[in-house]
Amino acid sequence: MRELNLLDALWEIITPVDTPGSLGPGDDAAVVNLGSSANTVISVDQTVSGVHADPRFVTPNDFGWRAVTTALSDLAAMGSTPEAVLIGLIFPADTKADDLKALATGADAAAVEAGARIFGGDVSTGPVLTASVTVVGSLRDGRPPVTRSAAEPGDLVGVTGMLGGSAAGLELLRANPSDPDGLRYRRPSARVNEGIALASAGVTSMIDISDGIATDAGHLGRASGARLDVDLMRLPIDPICHRAAESTGADPHVLAATGGEDFELLFTAPAAQVDAIEAAADLSITWVGEVVAGEGGTSLSEAGLSGWQH
Numbered sequence: 001m002r003e004l005n006l007l008d009a010l011w012e013i014i015t016p017v018d019t020p021g022s023l024g025p026g027d028d029a030a031v032v033n034l035g036s037s038a039n040t041v042i043s044v045d046q047t048v049s050g051v052h053a054d055p056r057f058v059t060p061n062d063f064g065w066r067a068v069t070t071a072l073s074d075l076a077a078m079g080s081t082p083e084a085v086l087i088g089l090i091f092p093a094d095t096k097a098d099d100l101k102a103l104a105t106g107a108d109a110a111a112v113e114a115g116a117r118i119f120g121g122d123v124s125t126g127p128v129l130t131a132s133v134t135v136v137g138s139l140r141d142g143r144p145p146v147t148r149s150a151a152e153p154g155d156l157v158g159v160t161g162m163l164g165g166s167a168a169g170l171e172l173l174r175a176n177p178s179d180p181d182g183l184r185y186r187r188p189s190a191r192v193n194e195g196i197a198l199a200s201a202g203v204t205s206m207i208d209i210s211d212g213i214a215t216d217a218g219h220l221g222r223a224s225g226a227r228l229d230v231d232l233m234r235l236p237i238d239p240i241c242h243r244a245a246e247s248t249g250a251d252p253h254v255l256a257a258t259g260g261e262d263f264e265l266l267f268t269a270p271a272a273q274v275d276a277i278e279a280a281a282d283l284s285i286t287w288v289g290e291v292v293a294g295e296g297g298t299s300l301s302e303a304g305l306s307g308w309q310h
């Protein structure tokens with residue numbers, strides 16, 4: 001399929017841009033209308049088949065979903081509302097057109113689920129299936145972004161959802177490629193609504209857990225110049241970690257601390273904000289530790305735990 005024909009076929013799959021003042025695919029560049037009182041948040045994230053997604057278990061549709069979700073998770077961590085997605089896609093020349101359409105379907109579904117649209121993209125053949133996904137988000141009414149660098153000693157450390165499900169799901173897929181719990185690995189969720197709710201409820205710092213909480217808590221602690229004392233035994237362990245641990249002999253707590261790609265949010269907040277945060281809509285929150293003065297980092301890495309390194 002020639003590039004222009006392919007792009008046309010893929011654009012037919014993508015949900016149209018319908019925001020007044022915005023311009024989607026078809027011109028030399030897109031226009032993203034964020035309104036006059038919004039700040040812009042931008043991030044780019046690459047998903048490479050065989051590096052970030054195991055091609056034995058991740059279907060083309062999953063790959064598209066995953067690549068967009070991974071990028072959107074970084075917007076969630078800033079408390080930003082996703083608006084636009086752009087995808088640079090490289091695929092081996094022998095890739096079937098139906099697989100590319102399935103990938104576009106998965107990518108579109110992830111964008112629409114987060115309230116965003118795919119505004120543009122580019123395709124090329126190349127050695128390895130790779131999606132380079134740029135995401136554009138907004139911060140409405142001049143609200144500041146939530147950064148990694150403003151945790152204060154005395155803050156509590158919280159986490160959304162449950163940890164270890166993606167790593168455990170991959171282990172279960174290795175044992176049985178059709179294990180239904182493998183969905184936690186194949187199709188993770190970005191905590192977009194949670195990120196916005198946490199930002200509005202007054203968290204002081206935030207990061208998405210893409211490389212495992214042991215690693216990402218270290219990033220946040222170093223950026224803030226403070227130490228995140230996190231209690232391994234208080235981590236919210238995804239129940240499927242216990243299933244995976246039975247077959248591999250791994251400790252479920254270690255799986256939850258070091259497993260990457262859960263895309264839950266790790267954040268810090270003053271004790272006075274705990275009630276507001278717990279009252280924020282639809283949030284499943286676990287308090288796992290506190291911020292203390294000291295060298296920037298986390299007690300988890302001092303315990304010899306570390307997460308995924310790309």
Ligand SMILES: [Mg+2]
Nearest residue numbers: 074077208210
């Ligand atoms: Mg991140």
